[in-house]
Amino acid sequence: METLYHQTNKLVQETQHLFSQLEKNPSNLDLKEIENAIESKISLINSNCERLDVLCLKGSISPISPFKRQNAKMRVDQLKYDSRHLNAALNTWRNQLIRKQREEAEREALLSQTFTTNDHIDIMIDQNMQHNYSLRNAVNGVDDLISHGTGILDNLRSQRITLKGAHKRLVDIGNTLGLSNTTMRLIEQRARQDGFILFCGMLLTCLVIILVIIYFT
Numbered sequence: 566m567e568t569l570y571h572q573t574n575k576l577v578q579e580t581q582h583l584f585s586q587l588e589k590n591p592s593n594l595d596l597k598e599i600e601n602a603i604e605s606k607i608s609l610i611n612s613n614c615e616r617l618d619v620l621c622l623k624g625s626i627s628p629i630s631p632f633k634r635q636n637a638k639m640r641v642d643q644l645k646y647d648s649r650h651l652n653a654a655l656n657t658w659r660n661q662l663i664r665k666q667r668e669e670a671e672r673e674a675l676l677s678q679t680f681t682t683n684d685h686i687d688i689m690i691d692q693n694m695q696h697n698y699s700l701r702n703a704v705n706g707v708d709d710l711i712s713h714g715t716g717i718l719d720n721l722r723s724q725r726i727t728l729k730g731a732h733k734r735l736v737d738i739g740n741t742l743g744l745s746n747t748t749m750r751l752i753e754q755r756a757r758q759d760g761f762i763l764f765c766g767m768l769l770t771c772l773v774i775i776l777v778i779i780y781f782t
Contacts, residue, residue, distance in 0.1 A: 566617065566620045566621075566637070569613055569616060569617060569620070570617060570637075570640060570641070570644070572613065573610055573613040573614065573617070573644055574644065576606050576609055576610050576613070577610060577644065577647045577648070577651070579606060580603055580606045580607060580610070580651050581651070583599055583602055583603050583606070584603065584651070584654060584655075584658075586599060587599055587600075587603075587658055596662075600655070600658075600659075603651070603655055604655065607648060607651050607652055607655065610644065610647075610648045610651075611648055613644075614641060614644050614645050614648060617641045617644070618641060621634065621637055621638050621641060635729065639726075642722075646718065646722075650715070653711055657704075657707070657708070657711075660704065661704070664700055664704070668697065671693060675693075
């Protein structure tokens with residue numbers, strides 16, 4: 566399992582390196598080939614994550630080490646999060662590329678347009694600029710949503726780790742006190758009996774007080 570985990574982590578790093586090449590975007594690179602390579606690596610990462618999940622469920626980690634098992638599960642979850650992040654980045658890059666190609670096509674169409682003295686020619690420059698501005702606002706909104714979602718996932722992961730630690734401490738305290746399920750049931754039964762005795766005593770006391778009042782009056 567460790568070997569598969571390190572291979573998958575290496576794939577994540579290689580994919581991130583390919584994204585850095587896309588951001589540089591030198592003219593001598595085949596962007597389509599890099600895009601296909603990134604997509605293939607992401608698919609392989611997802612496949613490896615599924616295999617790692619199966620290995621965790623089958624108990625490849627020693628059964629006497631639940632902490633190590635939980636640690637391995639958290640590492641696999643981190644790989645899944647990295648994979649989703651890489652896939653979102655790939656989709657964002659594709660959308661930016663499509664938008665850039667559309668803008669270039671519109672610019673070429675505008676530059677190649679033949680202008681005459683005809684008063685009926687309608688130049689849609691303002692509309693195109695407004696459309697381009699709206700697209701940029703939409704992309705920025707999507708980026709903000711992705712960043713916000715990433716922050717929420719990080720907070721949830723931190724809360725999960727905190728709750729796991731609290732649960733482990735409670736289990737340790739229970740083991741230290743030596744309280745078994747039978748002992749806990751006996752304690753609950755004794756608590757119910759004490760409550761019943763208290764209620765009967767209060768009722769008897771009230772009855773005695775009433776009898777005393779009746780007797781003296």
